[in-house]
Amino acid sequence: MHAKSTVFITGADRGLGFETVKALLQSSNAHTIFIGALLIRDAENAVKRAQSELPQTKSNLEAVEIDIESDESIQSAFEKVSSKCGKLDTLINNAGAQFETAQAEGRLTLREAWNKSWSVNVTGAQVLTHVFVPLLLKSTNPRVIFLTSGTSTLEETYISVYPFNHSPVKGWPKEQDPAASFPAYRSSKTGLNMMMREWERTLKHDGVKVFCCDPGFSATNLGGSPDQMKKIGAQDPAIGGAFIKDVVEGNRDQDAGKVLRIDGIQPW
Template sequence: MTVEQKLVLITGANQGIGFETAKNLICSGNYHVILGSRDSAKGAESVKALESLPDTRGTASWIQIDVTDDKFVDAAAAQVASQYGKLDILVNNAGIVSLAPPSRETFRKILDVNVVGALSTTEAFLDLLRKSSEKRLVFVSSSTGSITHAANSSSPYYSSLGTEYRTSKAAVNMLMVMYQARLKDEGFKVLGADPGLCATNFTGDPESLRKRGAAEPGDGGHRVAIVVKGEKDADIGRVLGDYGVSPF
């Protein structure tokens, strides 16, 4: 008897943590992962890279989606509905960061991708998730978005840098909590996943991140993937990181 694949959509998955999460899933289980990518060429290249991996247990495809553009988001949902008729797991991973001093323009851009984009994508795919017995919704967050850490001068996450990004992740945490409260009676499992500081190209300088002790991208992908797989379901409605539950 053939076991049906679990269908996962990961936004911003043509590189970095999103790509590594997809890699972990198709190498470790019977998943079909749809890589959400703004750039169609990069999406296709990333799928080829996954398909070239040895001994994969799952499969992958890509879909074009810009989480800041309602037309792209709605078209992506319509495409998944037409091809598959449902979605088992949505991973809101797409995000951007700025290392420059805070500015109005940058703040608006980061909130548009990291927060509004996550809400827009979630709302567009909710009905497809409702058609699944899995109904799993994962928000990729960060311990840098913890207000508890940010207010504690002895915390490793105490810093005045990254104002817009950190604020956006605090908002993502609230978004996750609100969706859990809203959807729990429908059988949804809503969680946050913190990949930790990883030496991806997210900041444009992975080597400087390694010098700061950053983990490798595959480690971050693993941390998100275990939440996707349900290994942290004892803490639904919380943000799960390498060290356990991240305080809000």
């Protein structure tokens, strides 16, 4: 009987993170899954929901409080995972956010929206990964996954099927709504792709497989309510969760160091 693999997922109390938890719970493989959330009560509630929905699972769940903008919180999460398991097989940097909506509504300035985007989507993932490397190196088959976005690709910046790629009419100021084009969010995810490449280079000889994963346009709270997202073509986030599960379980190992899509490789 194989020992359970250990998986830590940030932002796992809802959306794509929670769907990834459920996909792993339905796997024929057994996992110890750490559900990370900003507040411990949200992580604990997610554990209860998942156990209620999938009581027959081979896997088990642990709740972890994690604020990826806090070094103290990251260290505390590290100590909990270390004390429970002593190693980590897969780190999934799922927690992320877009702040253009808050900017458009006047709750953040332009500078604040951009700084917050990079703090959460890039810096937080960088610091978390840095802290957890010692646990990953205790695994015999370690993986690091960063959740990116289909909007991050440079090569597809001008593909006209995406409404956010359209150029506004001449003149200044532009009337383009930042919440409709989200330049801070997509720029931070492009930066995340480069960060993944740096980790892939850094950990190559340690046997750590590193990926970015684009789960597809999913109906989560990231860009509005899930119902609103579905009306404009967003897919069920369970599809993305199943995709991430496949990466965790080694089905895309041949594509390590790249930005993965469900059906192939995302161009740079």
